[in-house]
Amino acid sequence: MKCVDDFRLQFGKQELVPIIIGGMGVDISTAELALEAARLGGIGHISDAMLPTVSDRRYETHFIKEKLKQYKYNIDNSDKSAVKFDLGHIAEATRLHVGKTMEAKRGEGMIFINCMEKLTMNAPRETLRVRLRTALDAGIDGITLSAGLHLGSFALMEDHPRFRDARLGIIVSSLRALQLFLRKTAKLNRLPDFIVVEGPLAGGHLGFDMDWAKYDLHTIMAEIYMYLQTEKLNIPLIAAGGIFTGSDAVSFLENGAAAVQVATRFTAVHECGLPEKVIQEYIKATEEDIEVNTVSPTGYPMRMLKNSPAIGSGIRPGCESYGYLLDGSGNCAYIEAYNREVATHPKAKKISVMEKTCLCTHMRNFNCWTCGHYTYRLKDTTRRLPDGSYQILSAEHVFRDYQFSIDQKIALPDEKP
Numbered sequence: 001m002k003c004v005d006d007f008r009l010q011f012g013k014q015e016l017v018p019i020i021i022g023g024m025g026v027d028i029s030t031a032e033l034a035l036e037a038a039r040l041g042g043i044g045h046i047s048d049a050m051l052p053t054v055s056d057r058r059y060e061t062h063f064i065k066e067k068l069k070q071y072k073y074n075i076d077n078s079d080k081s082a083v084k085f086d087l088g089h090i091a092e093a094t095r096l097h098v099g100k101t102m103e104a105k106r107g108e109g110m111i112f113i114n115c116m117e118k119l120t121m122n123a124p125r126e127t128l129r130v131r132l133r134t135a136l137d138a139g140i141d142g143i144t145l146s147a148g149l150h151l152g153s154f155a156l157m158e159d160h161p162r163f164r165d166a167r168l169g170i171i172v173s174s175l176r177a178l179q180l181f182l183r184k185t186a187k188l189n190r191l192p193d194f195i196v197v198e199g200p201l202a203g204g205h206l207g208f209d210m211d212w213a214k215y216d217l218h219t220i221m222a223e224i225y226m227y228l229q230t231e232k233l234n235i236p237l238i239a240a241g242g243i244f245t246g247s248d249a250v251s252f253l254e255n256g257a258a259a260v261q262v263a264t265r266f267t268a269v270h271e272c273g274l275p276e277k278v279i280q281e282y283i284k285a286t287e288e289d290i291e292v293n294t295v296s297p298t299g300y301p302m303r304m305l306k307n308s309p310a311i312g313s314g315i316r317p318g319c320e321s322y323g324y325l326l327d328g329s330g331n332c333a334y335i336e337a338y339n340r341e342v343a344t345h346p347k348a349k350k351i352s353v354m355e356k357t358c359l360c361t362h363m364r365n366f367n368c369w370t371c372g373h374y375t376y377r378l379k380d381t382t383r384r385l386p387d388g389s390y391q392i393l394s395a396e397h398v399f400r401d402y403q404f405s406i407d408q409k410i411a412l413p414d415e416k417p
């Protein structure tokens with residue numbers, strides 16, 4: 001019977017443990033978590049979502065304060081088109097986060113950055129260009145392009161000196177999305193170095209409509225694998241979404257996957273960015289506590305715990321401080337939903353907006369508890385403590401469990417002294 005450690009992910013001459021910890025914004029996949037994956041010989045992700053905010057929290061910068069000062073006059077205005085990001089600040093925040101993480105890297109593994117195209121930041125091309133190129137400047141090992149089709153992203157890096165040596169990959173949820181990407185980037189003569197195929201059981205935003213339950217990762221993987229074989233394209237395929245045990249991972253590795261990308265099990269570890277009391281919410285969740293809903297203003301369905309404080313919260317849009325989801329014309333679906341609610345209840349002191357949520361503010365404050373489908377199994381991966389709470393794990397424990405476990409077994413942590 002095989003375990004994950006019987007396989008290796010080959011990138012050129014480099015051999016890695018075929019376990020990738022997926023990007024989890026906003027700073028849920030922290031530098032500390034990514035560094036553990038790299039130390040243990042796999043791949044970890046940091047996230048490029050809302051880096052100016054993350055930098056303020058981690059590196060004592062003041063990007064948000066400065067932005068708010070500049071745009072405070074606009075807070076009561078529903079037209080947010082004037083609220084722009086300072087490209088210098090984005091670059092500085094990216095340089096700090098990527099640079100410091102890469103400096104701290106030890107071991108044989110790699111660190112990638114997860115880049116969400118859907119963070120349109122009221123100037124999609126300009127801001128994305130700075131984010132991608134600065135991450136390369138600051139020495140990131142690779143970039144995973146996610147959430148959005150990224151049809152123009154390779155071109156934004158085309159003349160960067162590291163364009164051909166950094167590992168650049170894409171997340172897709174269908175063969176069609178992959179074909180579109182390959183067609184669009186064909187003239188650059190640069191294929192992606194890896195393709196993450198993310199199925200419908202993943203956490204975060206889903207690349208499916210609300211009929212996600214009709215789809216299945218094994219089937220999509222097989223379709224894409226066949227296509228690459230037919231086209232004689234030798235690109236590592238990485239399976240993601242609902243891979244909960246080492247044996248689940250082996251079932252993909254034996255069927256053409258070069259690695260697996262996992263995330264949900266790493267939401268129950270000390271190194272992840274979630275506050276401890278939120279981790280407890282994840283671990284104690286039951287299957288009924290989890291839903292896929294449409295409250296994200298991005299337009300993509302998102303999976304989350306039903307008791308997330310973000311759901312139904314009617315806070316004023318936080319665009320003057322954040323504004324990461326403003327499209328190229330300064331619109332966000334939350335602003336529209338909020339304004340409709342205010343117009344319906346003009347005298348109310350507090351309103352509730354069910355349709356959409358202010359995702360920037362709530363992700364920043366860890367109030368949107370996005371999670372994978374199998375979050376309800378987290379309680380089987382740890383011990384219940386005498387006070388009723390659950391023991392939080394170490395990233396190393398979970399990583400090694402994926403790497404060495406067989407027969408659908410999950411290793412419990414050592415008992416706390």
Ligand SMILES: Cc1cc2nc3c(=O)[nH]c(=O)nc-3n(C[C@H](O)[C@H](O)[C@H](O)COP(=O)(O)O)c2cc1C
Nearest residue numbers: 022023024025146202203204241242262263264372
């Ligand atoms: C809490 C959480 C946040 C996530 N955030 C992101 C994100 O910001 N960008 C992204 O591309 N994927 C995100 N994902 C998806 C993961 O990177 C990963 O591909 C997927 O969840 C793997 O499935 P699993 O969670 O069942 O292991 C997130 C997943 C979780 C659980």
